[in-house]
Amino acid sequence: MRTLVTGAAGFIGSNLVDSLLADGHTVVGIDNLATGRIGNLDSAFRHDTFVFVETGVAQRELAEIVREVAPDVVFHLAAQVDVRKSVGDPCSDAGTNVLGTINVAEACRQAGTRRVVFAASGGSRYGTPTALPIGEDAPPHPLSPYAAAKVAGELYLAAYADMYGMAPISLALSNVYGPRQDPRGEAGVVAIFGNALLHGYPGTIYGDGTATRDYVYVGDVVDAFRSAGTAPESLTGTFNIGTGVQTTTTELHRMMAAALGIDDPPVYAPARTGEIQAIALDHTAAHQRLGWDPHVDITAGIDHTIAWLRDTLDLSGSATVTA
Ligand SMILES: NC(=O)c1ccc[n+]([C@@H]2O[C@H](COP(=O)([O-])OP(=O)(O)OC[C@H]3O[C@@H](n4cnc5c(N)ncnc54)[C@H](O)[C@@H]3O)[C@@H](O)[C@H]2O)c1
Numbered sequence: 028m029r030t031l032v033t034g035a036a037g038f039i040g041s042n043l044v045d046s047l048l049a050d051g052h053t054v055v056g057i058d059n060l061a062t063g064r065i066g067n068l069d070s071a072f073r074h075d076t077f078v079f080v081e082t083g084v085a086q087r088e089l090a091e092i093v094r095e096v097a098p099d100v101v102f103h104l105a106a107q108v109d110v111r112k113s114v115g116d117p118c119s120d121a122g123t124n125v126l127g128t129i130n131v132a133e134a135c136r137q138a139g140t141r142r143v144v145f146a147a148s149g150g151s152r153y154g155t156p157t158a159l160p161i162g163e164d165a166p167p168h169p170l171s172p173y174a175a176a177k178v179a180g181e182l183y184l185a186a187y188a189d190m191y192g193m194a195p196i197s198l199a200l201s202n203v204y205g206p207r208q209d210p211r212g213e214a215g216v217v218a219i220f221g222n223a224l225l226h227g228y229p230g231t232i233y234g235d236g237t238a239t240r241d242y243v244y245v246g247d248v249v250d251a252f253r254s255a256g257t258a259p260e261s262l263t264g265t266f267n268i269g270t271g272v273q274t275t276t277t278e279l280h281r282m283m284a285a286a287l288g289i290d291d292p293p294v295y296a297p298a299r300t301g302e303i304q305a306i307a308l309d310h311t312a313a314h315q316r317l318g319w320d321p322h323v324d325i326t327a328g329i330d331h332t333i334a335w336l337r338d339t340l341d342l343s344g345s346a347t348v349t350a
Pocket of ligand 1: 059061062085146148203204
Protein backbone atom coordinates (compact mmCIF):
# COMPACT_ATOMS: atom_id res chain seq x y z
CA MET A 28 0.00 0.00 0.00
CA ARG A 29 1.26 3.51 -0.80
CA THR A 30 0.59 5.76 2.18
CA LEU A 31 1.18 9.36 3.15
CA VAL A 32 1.30 10.37 6.80
CA THR A 33 1.04 14.02 7.89
CA GLY A 34 2.43 14.79 11.32
CA ALA A 35 4.89 11.95 10.66
CA ALA A 36 7.55 13.23 13.07
CA GLY A 37 5.08 13.57 15.94
CA PHE A 38 4.27 11.23 18.81
CA ILE A 39 1.44 9.22 17.22
CA GLY A 40 2.49 9.86 13.60
CA SER A 41 5.98 8.40 14.01
CA ASN A 42 4.61 5.29 15.74
CA LEU A 43 2.20 4.86 12.82
CA VAL A 44 5.01 5.33 10.28
CA ASP A 45 7.12 2.61 11.95
CA SER A 46 4.18 0.21 11.98
CA LEU A 47 3.35 0.78 8.30
CA LEU A 48 6.99 0.39 7.25
CA ALA A 49 7.38 -2.80 9.31
CA ASP A 50 4.54 -4.31 7.31
CA GLY A 51 6.16 -3.44 3.99
CA HIS A 52 4.08 -0.40 3.04
CA THR A 53 5.54 2.64 1.32
CA VAL A 54 5.34 5.80 3.44
CA VAL A 55 5.81 9.43 2.55
CA GLY A 56 6.00 11.42 5.79
CA ILE A 57 5.08 15.10 5.90
CA ASP A 58 5.88 17.33 8.86
CA ASN A 59 6.99 20.93 9.43
CA LEU A 60 8.70 19.91 12.70
CA ALA A 61 6.68 22.48 14.69
CA THR A 62 6.49 20.07 17.64
CA GLY A 63 7.62 16.83 16.00
CA ARG A 64 11.20 15.61 16.20
CA ILE A 65 13.19 14.30 13.27
CA GLY A 66 14.79 11.86 15.74
CA ASN A 67 11.39 10.14 16.04
CA LEU A 68 11.99 8.97 12.46
CA ASP A 69 15.43 7.42 13.04
CA SER A 70 14.16 3.89 12.48
CA ALA A 71 11.95 4.99 9.56
CA PHE A 72 14.98 6.39 7.71
CA ARG A 73 16.50 2.90 7.73
CA HIS A 74 13.79 1.79 5.25
CA ASP A 75 14.24 2.64 1.57
CA THR A 76 10.43 2.65 1.34
CA PHE A 77 10.33 5.83 3.45
CA VAL A 78 10.60 9.40 2.21
CA PHE A 79 10.33 12.49 4.41
CA VAL A 80 9.24 15.91 3.16
CA GLU A 81 9.59 18.85 5.54
CA THR A 82 6.67 21.10 4.74
CA GLY A 83 3.44 22.43 6.23
CA VAL A 84 0.04 20.88 5.57
CA ALA A 85 -1.43 24.26 4.70
CA GLN A 86 1.22 24.89 2.03
CA ARG A 87 0.25 24.96 -1.63
CA GLU A 88 2.97 22.48 -2.57
CA LEU A 89 1.09 19.75 -0.67
CA ALA A 90 -1.24 19.16 -3.64
CA GLU A 91 1.72 18.54 -5.92
CA ILE A 92 3.31 16.13 -3.42
CA VAL A 93 0.10 14.15 -2.96
CA ARG A 94 -0.47 14.05 -6.74
CA GLU A 95 3.05 12.71 -7.32
CA VAL A 96 2.77 10.09 -4.58
CA ALA A 97 -0.83 9.11 -5.48
CA PRO A 98 -1.28 7.39 -2.11
CA ASP A 99 -3.89 4.71 -1.51
CA VAL A 100 -4.43 6.17 1.96
CA VAL A 101 -3.60 9.51 3.56
CA PHE A 102 -3.31 9.50 7.35
CA HIS A 103 -3.77 13.11 8.45
CA LEU A 104 -2.33 13.66 11.93
CA ALA A 105 -0.51 16.99 11.55
CA ALA A 106 -1.99 19.56 13.89
CA GLN A 107 -1.41 22.36 16.31
CA VAL A 108 -2.13 20.26 19.41
CA ASP A 109 -1.91 22.74 22.27
CA VAL A 110 -5.37 23.78 23.54
CA ARG A 111 -3.94 26.77 25.44
CA LYS A 112 -2.19 28.03 22.30
CA SER A 113 -5.47 27.70 20.39
CA VAL A 114 -7.12 29.98 22.96
CA GLY A 115 -4.27 32.51 22.77
CA ASP A 116 -4.08 32.55 18.97
CA PRO A 117 -7.19 30.97 17.45
CA CYS A 118 -6.44 32.22 13.92
CA SER A 119 -3.06 30.55 13.87
CA ASP A 120 -4.61 27.36 15.28
CA ALA A 121 -7.26 27.40 12.55
CA GLY A 122 -4.56 28.04 9.94
CA THR A 123 -3.14 24.60 10.68
CA ASN A 124 -6.12 22.69 12.02
CA VAL A 125 -8.87 23.96 9.70
CA LEU A 126 -7.12 25.28 6.58
CA GLY A 127 -4.50 22.55 6.77
CA THR A 128 -7.19 19.88 6.85
CA ILE A 129 -9.05 21.48 3.94
CA ASN A 130 -5.76 21.60 2.03
CA VAL A 131 -5.24 17.88 2.71
CA ALA A 132 -8.80 17.13 1.53
CA GLU A 133 -8.28 19.20 -1.64
CA ALA A 134 -4.93 17.56 -2.34
CA CYS A 135 -6.52 14.11 -1.98
CA ARG A 136 -9.40 15.04 -4.24
CA GLN A 137 -7.00 16.23 -6.94
CA ALA A 138 -4.82 13.12 -6.57
CA GLY A 139 -7.80 10.75 -6.62
CA THR A 140 -7.07 9.46 -3.10
CA ARG A 141 -10.40 8.54 -1.55
CA ARG A 142 -9.42 7.22 1.86
CA VAL A 143 -8.31 9.83 4.39
CA VAL A 144 -7.96 8.84 8.04
CA PHE A 145 -8.10 11.91 10.27
CA ALA A 146 -6.95 12.32 13.87
CA ALA A 147 -10.00 13.90 15.53
CA SER A 148 -10.23 14.67 19.22
CA GLY A 149 -12.53 12.51 21.33
CA GLY A 150 -11.35 14.22 24.50
CA SER A 151 -12.60 17.63 23.38
CA ARG A 152 -15.37 16.71 20.92
CA TYR A 153 -18.19 16.28 23.41
CA GLY A 154 -17.72 19.26 25.73
CA THR A 155 -18.75 18.32 29.26
CA PRO A 156 -20.62 15.04 28.89
CA THR A 157 -23.14 14.04 31.52
CA ALA A 158 -23.25 10.30 30.80
CA LEU A 159 -20.08 8.26 30.32
CA PRO A 160 -18.72 6.51 28.37
CA ILE A 161 -20.01 8.75 25.59
CA GLY A 162 -20.83 7.53 22.07
CA GLU A 163 -20.36 9.23 18.68
CA ASP A 164 -24.10 9.91 18.42
CA ALA A 165 -23.75 12.61 21.10
CA PRO A 166 -23.66 16.05 19.45
CA PRO A 167 -20.27 17.75 19.20
CA HIS A 168 -19.90 20.55 21.74
CA PRO A 169 -16.47 22.14 21.32
CA LEU A 170 -15.34 24.34 24.22
CA SER A 171 -12.09 25.67 22.75
CA PRO A 172 -10.77 26.83 19.37
CA TYR A 173 -8.75 23.59 19.19
CA ALA A 174 -11.90 21.52 19.72
CA ALA A 175 -13.89 23.61 17.23
CA ALA A 176 -11.16 23.30 14.60
CA LYS A 177 -10.99 19.53 15.03
CA VAL A 178 -14.77 19.22 14.62
CA ALA A 179 -14.53 21.52 11.58
CA GLY A 180 -11.99 19.11 10.11
CA GLU A 181 -14.41 16.22 10.54
CA LEU A 182 -17.20 18.25 8.90
CA TYR A 183 -15.09 19.30 5.92
CA LEU A 184 -14.07 15.71 5.32
CA ALA A 185 -17.71 14.60 5.56
CA ALA A 186 -18.62 17.29 3.00
CA TYR A 187 -15.87 15.97 0.69
CA ALA A 188 -17.38 12.51 1.05
CA ASP A 189 -20.77 13.85 -0.09
CA MET A 190 -19.44 16.13 -2.81
CA TYR A 191 -16.71 13.96 -4.33
CA GLY A 192 -17.26 10.42 -3.07
CA MET A 193 -14.20 10.53 -0.85
CA ALA A 194 -14.04 7.99 1.97
CA PRO A 195 -12.87 9.78 5.11
CA ILE A 196 -12.75 8.17 8.53
CA SER A 197 -12.25 10.39 11.56
CA LEU A 198 -10.88 8.71 14.66
CA ALA A 199 -11.92 10.63 17.77
CA LEU A 200 -8.99 9.76 20.04
CA SER A 201 -9.14 9.87 23.81
CA ASN A 202 -5.96 10.61 25.85
CA VAL A 203 -3.19 8.84 23.99
CA TYR A 204 0.01 7.96 25.84
CA GLY A 205 3.14 5.92 25.24
CA PRO A 206 6.66 6.06 23.83
CA ARG A 207 7.64 9.29 22.02
CA GLN A 208 5.11 11.48 23.78
CA ASP A 209 6.98 14.66 24.58
CA PRO A 210 7.48 14.86 28.38
CA ARG A 211 8.15 18.59 28.04
CA GLY A 212 4.81 19.20 26.28
CA GLU A 213 1.75 20.89 27.75
CA ALA A 214 -0.42 17.78 27.66
CA GLY A 215 0.62 14.16 27.93
CA VAL A 216 0.36 13.68 31.67
CA VAL A 217 1.77 10.14 31.59
CA ALA A 218 5.00 11.39 29.99
CA ILE A 219 5.05 14.43 32.30
CA PHE A 220 4.63 12.36 35.50
CA GLY A 221 7.18 9.84 34.22
CA ASN A 222 9.70 12.59 33.52
CA ALA A 223 9.20 14.17 36.95
CA LEU A 224 9.33 10.90 38.89
CA LEU A 225 12.40 9.61 37.04
CA HIS A 226 14.18 12.88 37.83
CA GLY A 227 13.32 12.52 41.50
CA TYR A 228 10.49 15.06 41.63
CA PRO A 229 7.00 14.20 42.93
CA GLY A 230 5.01 15.49 39.95
CA THR A 231 2.26 18.11 40.12
CA ILE A 232 -1.47 17.48 39.92
CA TYR A 233 -3.56 20.51 38.99
CA GLY A 234 -6.86 20.39 40.90
CA ASP A 235 -7.86 17.84 43.51
CA GLY A 236 -6.84 14.82 41.41
CA THR A 237 -10.37 13.48 40.94
CA ALA A 238 -10.64 14.50 37.28
CA THR A 239 -10.78 11.44 35.05
CA ARG A 240 -9.41 10.69 31.59
CA ASP A 241 -9.62 7.71 29.25
CA TYR A 242 -6.00 6.69 28.65
CA VAL A 243 -5.40 4.71 25.47
CA TYR A 244 -2.00 3.26 24.53
CA VAL A 245 -0.35 4.54 21.36
CA GLY A 246 0.12 1.03 19.94
CA ASP A 247 -3.63 0.48 20.14
CA VAL A 248 -4.22 3.85 18.45
CA VAL A 249 -1.83 2.88 15.64
CA ASP A 250 -3.88 -0.30 15.19
CA ALA A 251 -7.03 1.84 14.86
CA PHE A 252 -5.41 3.97 12.12
CA ARG A 253 -4.27 0.81 10.34
CA SER A 254 -7.76 -0.73 10.54
CA ALA A 255 -9.36 2.46 9.23
CA GLY A 256 -6.82 2.62 6.41
CA THR A 257 -7.80 -0.80 5.10
CA ALA A 258 -11.54 -0.72 5.88
CA PRO A 259 -13.95 -1.05 2.92
CA GLU A 260 -14.39 2.30 1.17
CA SER A 261 -18.10 2.20 1.93
CA LEU A 262 -17.22 2.81 5.60
CA THR A 263 -16.91 6.49 6.49
CA GLY A 264 -17.70 8.67 9.52
CA THR A 265 -16.39 9.27 13.01
CA PHE A 266 -15.36 6.53 15.42
CA ASN A 267 -14.36 6.89 19.06
CA ILE A 268 -11.00 5.40 19.91
CA GLY A 269 -10.73 5.00 23.67
CA THR A 270 -10.97 2.32 26.32
CA GLY A 271 -14.17 3.48 28.00
CA VAL A 272 -12.33 3.32 31.33
CA GLN A 273 -11.96 6.41 33.51
CA THR A 274 -8.77 6.83 35.54
CA THR A 275 -8.38 9.70 38.00
CA THR A 276 -5.22 11.78 37.88
CA THR A 277 -4.36 10.73 41.43
CA GLU A 278 -4.79 7.07 40.53
CA LEU A 279 -2.62 7.49 37.43
CA HIS A 280 0.09 9.11 39.54
CA ARG A 281 -0.15 6.31 42.10
CA MET A 282 0.21 3.66 39.38
CA MET A 283 3.22 5.40 37.89
CA ALA A 284 4.89 5.94 41.25
CA ALA A 285 4.24 2.28 42.13
CA ALA A 286 5.79 1.15 38.83
CA LEU A 287 8.93 3.05 39.86
CA GLY A 288 8.86 1.91 43.50
CA ILE A 289 8.26 5.46 44.77
CA ASP A 290 6.06 6.25 47.78
CA ASP A 291 6.13 10.05 47.64
CA PRO A 292 2.73 11.69 47.13
CA PRO A 293 2.22 14.20 44.30
CA VAL A 294 2.10 17.95 44.83
CA TYR A 295 -1.36 19.47 44.34
CA ALA A 296 -1.73 22.88 42.65
CA PRO A 297 -4.82 24.97 41.78
CA ALA A 298 -6.90 23.56 38.93
CA ARG A 299 -6.30 25.08 35.51
CA THR A 300 -9.30 26.73 33.94
CA GLY A 301 -11.08 25.08 31.05
CA GLU A 302 -10.30 21.48 32.02
CA ILE A 303 -13.27 19.12 31.95
CA GLN A 304 -13.89 16.94 34.99
CA ALA A 305 -14.49 13.57 33.37
CA ILE A 306 -14.36 11.82 30.01
CA ALA A 307 -14.44 8.28 28.69
CA LEU A 308 -15.29 7.15 25.17
CA ASP A 309 -17.59 4.34 24.14
CA HIS A 310 -15.81 2.47 21.32
CA THR A 311 -18.63 0.04 20.47
CA ALA A 312 -18.88 1.40 16.90
CA ALA A 313 -15.12 1.02 16.33
CA HIS A 314 -15.38 -2.55 17.63
CA GLN A 315 -18.30 -3.40 15.35
CA ARG A 316 -17.27 -1.56 12.18
CA LEU A 317 -13.46 -1.44 12.35
CA GLY A 318 -12.92 -4.61 14.38
CA TRP A 319 -10.92 -2.45 16.81
CA ASP A 320 -10.47 -3.01 20.52
CA PRO A 321 -7.78 -1.73 22.89
CA HIS A 322 -5.43 -4.50 24.01
CA VAL A 323 -2.80 -2.83 26.19
CA ASP A 324 -4.06 -2.23 29.71
CA ILE A 325 -2.85 0.83 31.55
CA THR A 326 -0.41 -1.03 33.81
CA ALA A 327 1.39 -2.57 30.84
CA GLY A 328 1.21 0.72 28.94
CA ILE A 329 2.80 2.58 31.85
CA ASP A 330 5.60 0.00 31.99
CA HIS A 331 6.31 0.41 28.24
CA THR A 332 6.30 4.20 28.61
CA ILE A 333 8.61 4.20 31.62
CA ALA A 334 11.01 1.85 29.83
CA TRP A 335 11.11 4.26 26.89
CA LEU A 336 11.59 7.29 29.15
CA ARG A 337 14.50 5.57 30.91
CA ASP A 338 16.15 4.93 27.53
CA THR A 339 15.53 8.45 26.30
CA LEU A 340 15.90 10.88 29.19
CA ASP A 341 19.23 12.14 30.39
CA LEU A 342 18.99 11.02 34.00
CA SER A 343 22.58 11.85 34.96
CA GLY A 344 22.55 14.11 37.98
CA SER A 345 18.98 13.17 38.93
CA ALA A 346 18.00 12.13 42.40
CA THR A 347 18.37 8.38 42.79
CA VAL A 348 15.23 6.46 41.90
CA THR A 349 14.86 2.81 42.75
CA ALA A 350 12.95 0.63 40.34
N1 LIG B 1 -2.10 12.81 21.86
C1 LIG B 1 -3.41 12.78 22.12
O1 LIG B 1 -3.82 12.41 23.22
C2 LIG B 1 -4.41 13.16 21.05
C3 LIG B 1 -5.77 13.11 21.36
C4 LIG B 1 -6.71 13.46 20.40
C5 LIG B 1 -6.27 13.81 19.12
N2 LIG B 1 -4.95 13.87 18.85
C6 LIG B 1 -4.54 14.27 17.50
O2 LIG B 1 -3.59 13.34 17.00
C7 LIG B 1 -2.68 14.00 16.14
C8 LIG B 1 -1.26 13.72 16.55
O3 LIG B 1 -1.05 14.26 17.85
P1 LIG B 1 0.27 13.96 18.71
O4 LIG B 1 -0.16 13.75 20.10
O5 LIG B 1 1.09 12.93 18.03
O6 LIG B 1 0.97 15.39 18.67
P2 LIG B 1 2.38 15.83 18.09
O7 LIG B 1 2.53 17.29 18.39
O8 LIG B 1 3.45 14.93 18.57
O9 LIG B 1 2.19 15.60 16.53
C9 LIG B 1 1.69 16.57 15.67
C10 LIG B 1 2.67 16.69 14.52
O10 LIG B 1 2.16 17.63 13.56
C11 LIG B 1 3.24 18.44 13.12
N3 LIG B 1 2.69 19.70 12.63
C12 LIG B 1 2.15 20.73 13.32
N4 LIG B 1 1.74 21.69 12.50
C13 LIG B 1 2.03 21.25 11.24
C14 LIG B 1 1.84 21.80 9.94
N5 LIG B 1 1.27 23.00 9.77
N6 LIG B 1 2.27 21.09 8.87
C15 LIG B 1 2.86 19.87 9.04
N7 LIG B 1 3.06 19.31 10.23
C16 LIG B 1 2.65 20.00 11.32
C17 LIG B 1 4.11 18.62 14.35
O11 LIG B 1 5.43 19.01 14.05
C18 LIG B 1 4.04 17.23 14.96
O12 LIG B 1 5.05 16.38 14.46
C19 LIG B 1 -3.06 15.48 16.18
O13 LIG B 1 -3.90 15.75 15.07
C20 LIG B 1 -3.84 15.62 17.47
O14 LIG B 1 -4.76 16.68 17.43
C21 LIG B 1 -4.00 13.55 19.78
